[in-house]
Amino acid sequence: QVQLVESGGGLVQTGGSLRLSCAASGFAFSIYGMGWYRQAPGKQRELVAGINSSGRTYYADSVKGRFTISRDNSKNTAYLQMNSLKPEDTAVYYCCRQSLGVPNYWGQGTQVTVSS
Numbered sequence: 001q002v003q004l005v006e007s008g009g010g011l012v013q014t015g016g017s018l019r020l021s022c023a024a025s026g027f028a029f030s031i032y033g034m035g036w037y038r039q040a041p042g043k044q045r046e047l048v049a050g051i052n053s054s055g056r057t058y059y060a061d062s063v064k065g066r067f068t069i070s071r072d073n074s075k076n077t078a079y080l081q082m083n084s085l086k087p088e089d090t091a092v093y094y095c096c097r098q099s100l101g102v103p104n105y106w107g108q109g110t111q112v113t114v115s116s
Helices: none
Strands: 003-007 010-013 018-025 033-039 046-051 057-059 067-072 077-082 091-099 102-106 110-115
Touching (some): 018 033, 018 091, 033 067, 033 077
Antiparallel strands (some): 018 077, 033 091, 046 057, 067 077, 091 102
């Protein structure tokens, strides 16, 4: 049973930092890409960052230089380090498993709120 459980969300002031974690189970974590998406109320879910099985990363333009995606295969966990947060980063953040860069499993999400 594939499971993805996000944690680390919360309330932070503009300019602050948070680190999100995605604990994965039920599949061979190391051979899959992982991604982070976010969705704000009334908006479509959008890509934030991705990392493939070899560690290659990619980011949305809106978060480049501020966010870092990483993975620890020994812990079956993906991370999203978020620095210099802005109010427009406020959203529910979702972790996903990917095949060839295409999401195929999703976690339940964790709320990130950045106050102005």
